[in-house]
Amino acid sequence: MLDLRFIRENSDLVKEAVKNKGEDVNVDELLKLDEKRRKLISQAEKLKHQKNVFSEKIAGLKMNKKDFQADVEKMKEVSKSISELDKSLKQINEKLNELLLKVPNIPHASVPVGADESCNLEIRSWGELPRFDFEPRPHWEIGKILGILDLPRAAKVSGSGFLMFLGLGAKLERALINFMLDLHVKKHGYKEIFPPFLVNRSSMTGTGQLPKLEEDMYLTEKDDLFLIPTAEVPVTNIYRDEMLKEDDLPLNFASYTACFRREAGTYGKDTRGMIRVHQFDKVELVKFVKPENSYQELENLVDHAEEVLKLLGLPYRVRNLCTGDLSFAAAKCYDLEAWACGLGKHLEVSSCSNFEDFQARRIGIKYRTKKNNKPEFLHTLNGSGVALPRTMICILENYQTKKGTVKVPEVLKPYMDGIEEIE
């Protein structure tokens, strides 16, 4: 959420952001409502002041056993006007808030302007694409041959778009989770969080999934709880409506969770294998930082996510997302795309975003600054470090051998009881 005052004073900038991000909000209507709102507040507050003055007068008269009936009558009128004003004010506020929640964050100056992913800017790449003296298989074949992935039975049990790992496949999944958590906790200094996987509506609204993406979420209707689409939601909401101390910052959290996405509207896209699934594992990194450091922190964050891929020996590229591809709440975002040789393409395994104070304002997280002891919104960032299924795809496909086995990446061996090869 943007500051209303900011929108008022920088309406052109906001309109441009709305356009560049391909969002649909009527900023002028919002501004009109804001003006109306302030007028009403002024009116109501004048009356409330009157009310307070009269209340005191009545209290005084009553104490001195004097007649106050005339004033009471007058007050009735005033109170009535106040409640009418408050009522329309409430309506306006609701409408205003509704619009305000639809205004996207402003892209950072370093973000390329463009309509879609074709305008994303490649920043760098790492690693050599592996070469084979045979036709590399796609991961679903490998998984089937080795008996470590059973998609048909997953579909029987739950439906299409669900995964079932077996034996060493399940172990590899667990190995990846532990490897990533250990890396971020021990080496990069993040604090590990194991949060709830179901969250309430306020949390979902706070991080910006609602109201826009309700259709993409799994909702347990009886309790109005949502299955989390990412650990970002519970972890960022940890400090909702709280005031932190400057010395608390930065806070760095690493969190493994399952993630649940309905993927509504993506039918027919990436249907084979496990590129796009309804439930997947992910290790997420979340940062709460001082505003002046947030762009440096974004670089650190990307660096930490990249290290996962480097250590796993997976070639990847980093892209600076253009305005049209940037998510609603982000000011800047880097995508990490790892190479999957069986599929013959890059797969997005991580998104690292700086939300500046957009989420913090929406969610009410401030910190008290040392310099003037005033509360200020902090900046939030998050990034996958990294998402598992696509990483698993890359490992299976890039580490496959001619005879159909899969070599275990060096860094995962300690997590696989020293197993060298899945066969």
Add this chain to the structure above:
RNA sequence: GGAGAGGUGCCGGAGCGGCCGAACGGGGCGGUCUCGAAAACCGUUGUUCCUUUUUGGAACCGGGGGUUCGAAUCCCUCCCUCUCCGCCA
């Protein structure tokens, strides 16, 4: 799921329906004292919004609604916490 208790400021903890943004205690900050520190004493200590040059004004005692001229204080409702009973991984 059943029965009860409770949610007040940074924390503890008061609060006959009007002078309560809130007693009192603790903590924090500033000062006096001291070579320094402790103790003692004095002072100070929230957020948001409107107006704005300041002055000023409004709102907030878990959330929402209601009663009343007036509500932290009464009523309804939701949420949360705690205790006991039952059930259960």
